[in-house]
Amino acid sequence: SAVISQKPSRDICQRGTSLTIQCQVDSQVTMMFWYRQQPGQSLTLIATANQGSEATYESGFVIDKFPISRPNLTFSTLTVSNMSPEDSSIYLCSALGTSGVMETQYFGPGTRLLVL
Amino acid sequence: AQSVTQLDSHVSVSEGTPVLLRCNYSSSYSPSLFWYVQHPNKGLQLLLKYTSAATLVKGINGFEAEFKKSETSFHLTKPSAHMSDAAEYFCVVSDRPSGSARQLTFGSGTQLTVLP
Numbered sequence: 001s002a003v004i005s006q007k008p009s010r011d012i013c014q015r016g017t018s019l020t021i022q023c024q025v026d027s028q029v030t031m032m033f034w035y036r037q038q039p040g041q042s043l044t045l046i047a048t049a050n051q052g053s054e055a056t057y058e059s060g061f062v063i064d065k066f067p068i069s070r071p072n073l074t075f076s077t078l079t080v081s082n083m084s085p086e087d088s089s090i091y092l093c094s095a096l097g098t099s100g101v102m103e104t105q106y107f108g109p110g111t112r113l114l115v116l
Numbered sequence: 117a118q119s120v121t122q123l124d125s126h127v128s129v130s131e132g133t134p135v136l137l138r139c140n141y142s143s144s145y146s147p148s149l150f151w152y153v154q155h156p157n158k159g160l161q162l163l164l165k166y167t168s169a170a171t172l173v174k175g176i177n178g179f180e181a182e183f184k185k186s187e188t189s190f191h192l193t194k195p196s197a198h199m200s201d202a203a204e205y206f207c208v209v210s211d212r213p214s215g216s217a218r219q220l221t222f223g224s225g226t227q228l229t230v231l232p
Contacts, residue, residue: 004159033219042206042222043160092160105220107152109159 002027002097004108012114013083020079021111023093028073030103031096034066037110038089046091049076083115118143120209122223130231135179135194137226139207142188149190150208150220151181160206166190177201202230 003026013019023032032049047055047068055068070076080087093108123138141147151163164175171183181192190207207223 042224043220044222045219048219104162104165105150106162107160 001104002029002095002106004093004095004106006091006093006108006111008111009109010112010114012116014116015084017083018079018081019083019113020077021091021093023076023078023108025074025095025097025106027097029095029097032070032076033094033096033105034068034076034078035092035094035107036089037092043092046078049078080113083113085115088113088115118147118209118211118221120207120221120223122205122207122226124226125224126227126229128229128231129197131199132196135192135197135201135228137192137205137207137228139190139192139223140188141190141207141209143209143211145211148210149181149183150210151175151179151190151192152206152208154204154206154225156203163192163205197228197230199230199232202228204228 005024007022011019034046035043036046037043045058046061046066047057049055049068049070051070065081067079090110090112092110095106096103097106119142121140129135146168149166152160153163154160163179164173164181166173166183174180179192179194181190183190205226205228208220210220
């Protein structure tokens with residue numbers, strides 16, 4: 001299994017600023033992802049974090065707004081740039097690991113972001 | 117393409133009575149199906165998963181789900197609800213074969229309330 005930690009756990013930010021969220025996995029994983037969960041809604045995939053190359057973004061998400069890094073197999077960052085109140089969400093890091101012989105997707109505790 | 121529909125946004129049961137959370141899916145391939153639980157201010161936790169083995173899947177905390185291909189359903193059940201079961205539950209589908217890039221499609225969630 002994989003245990004995922006995120007920093008910060010929550011933050012309150014001003015409009016126009018940027019916040020970088022860190023994600024650390026306690027074991028090597030094949031894939032890492034970033035999700036957004038807007039208030040009262042389900043999870044939406046932002047992008048797949050690729051090691052050593054540019055992230056793969058889903059429709060509606062762009063690198064300029066959500067730059068992502070993954071310098072090694074166990075660490076990734078997501079930056080929310082030029083924030084607006086509409087960016088207030090929970091941001092979750094996820095990783096694809098192995099539970100027994102099965103692939104399982106694990107999730108971090110999330111980063112609660114409030115933009116004023 | 118894949119999709120998942122959780123038929124109830126809110127379910128309320130009394131402690132000690134059965135729980136039924138309904139989920140229907142759509143997938144072009146043989147899907148993998150999951151149920152995740154999200155407690156307030158906590159991360160997502162995997163309850164159980166179906167990956168083309170036994171159609172009745174047993175998970176943690178006494179939950180189980182049955183994969184019914186003819187009905188395209190994967191309903192979550194528990195014989196007797198406990199107060200600690202109160203949380204948000206997400207039904208999730210993935211039609212990517214094991215070993216390939218896996219992307220999950222989340223349902224809209226069902227909020228379970230357990231009454232004393």
